[in-house]
Amino acid sequence: MYLVTGAGGQLGRALTEEFSADGVVALTRGDWDVELPLPVGLEQPDVVLHAAAWTNVDGAEDDPQGAAAANVGGTANVAALGAPLVYYSSDYVFDGRKGEPYVESDGPNPESAYGRTKLHGEAAAGERAWIVRSSWLFGPTGSNFVRTMLRLGEKRDEVAVVDDQRGSPTYVGHLAVATRQILLLPHGVYHVAAEGDATWADFAEAIFEEAGLGTRVRRITTAELARPAPRPAYSVLRSEKGAPMLPHWRHGLRETIAAIRAGALSE
Numbered sequence: 001m002y003l004v005t006g007a008g009g010q011l012g013r014a015l016t017e018e019f020s021a022d023g024v025v026a027l028t029r030g031d032w033d034v035e036l037p038l039p040v041g042l043e044q045p046d047v048v049l050h051a052a053a054w055t056n057v058d059g060a061e062d063d064p065q066g067a068a069a070a071n072v073g074g075t076a077n078v079a080a081l082g083a084p085l086v087y088y089s090s091d092y093v094f095d096g097r098k099g100e101p102y103v104e105s106d107g108p109n110p111e112s113a114y115g116r117t118k119l120h121g122e123a124a125a126g127e128r129a130w131i132v133r134s135s136w137l138f139g140p141t142g143s144n145f146v147r148t149m150l151r152l153g154e155k156r157d158e159v160a161v162v163d164d165q166r167g168s169p170t171y172v173g174h175l176a177v178a179t180r181q182i183l184l185l186p187h188g189v190y191h192v193a194a195e196g197d198a199t200w201a202d203f204a205e206a207i208f209e210e211a212g213l214g215t216r217v218r219r220i221t222t223a224e225l226a227r228p229a230p231r232p233a234y235s236v237l238r239s240e241k242g243a244p245m246l247p248h249w250r251h252g253l254r255e256t257i258a259a260i261r262a263g264a265l266s267e
Contacts, residue, residue: 006052096232171252
């Protein structure tokens with residue numbers, strides 16, 4: 001039996017769908033806020049797919065203790081179940097100065113409160129864990145860049161988007177499928193992100209193109225955007241350890257837009 005934490009989020013939903021035929025207990029935050037002790041009577045699963053997390057990068061700068069309670073303390077609570085777990089981490093554990101793809105042996109150096117909590121969460125996951133670092137997650141549900149751009153693109157002729165941060169936008173459906181392959185590998189750290197890379201501005205232009213919107217992208221700098229949390233300028237992830245290779249991010253983008261347009265998935 002698989003236990004999915006954070007089952008109401010975009011990754012949690014994708015994992016629940018992918019593993020549904022194998023027996024899944026899908027717990028939303030309402031079912032179990034992982035910052036709190038284990039629910040009474042919860043059966044020990046065979047594997048935990050730990051998707052619950054604090055993901056508000058700028059909010060973590062304002063409330064680092066809150067982010068740590070979710071990403072570090074929450075992960076420790078999940079690990080206390082005693083089952084092997086998959087912990088989904090982030091490209092934000094790196095400072096972005098390498099200038100070429102990060103591999104598993106590269107030393108982390110997070111510059112944001114969010115990145116630090118995700119790195120400390122990796123340690124809290126324990127020794128019986130698969131640490132899956134991914135990046136720029138998106139899908140047809142939840143809060144993500146694709147959905148935000150589609151909403152803005154329907155209302156505006158032009159959108160200002162950062163053009164000096166580069167990463168690999170990753171479709172949660174592809175990451176969920178790859179999780180099956182990760183479970184066949186030894187415990188450890190793995191980088192699992194989409195093929196290809198882009199800046200946020202590149203990504204926005206592709207979103208408008210795939211959606212058939214004429215919205216223009218005005219390319220700006222990170223400094224112009226002036227967000228509270230620092231972001232890595234370059235955080236493309238690649239694996240040197242035989243982690244699953246995901247399809248190009250454009251394929252995931254097409255699937256996401258098709259699902260949104262079909263209205264097949266609710267909020």
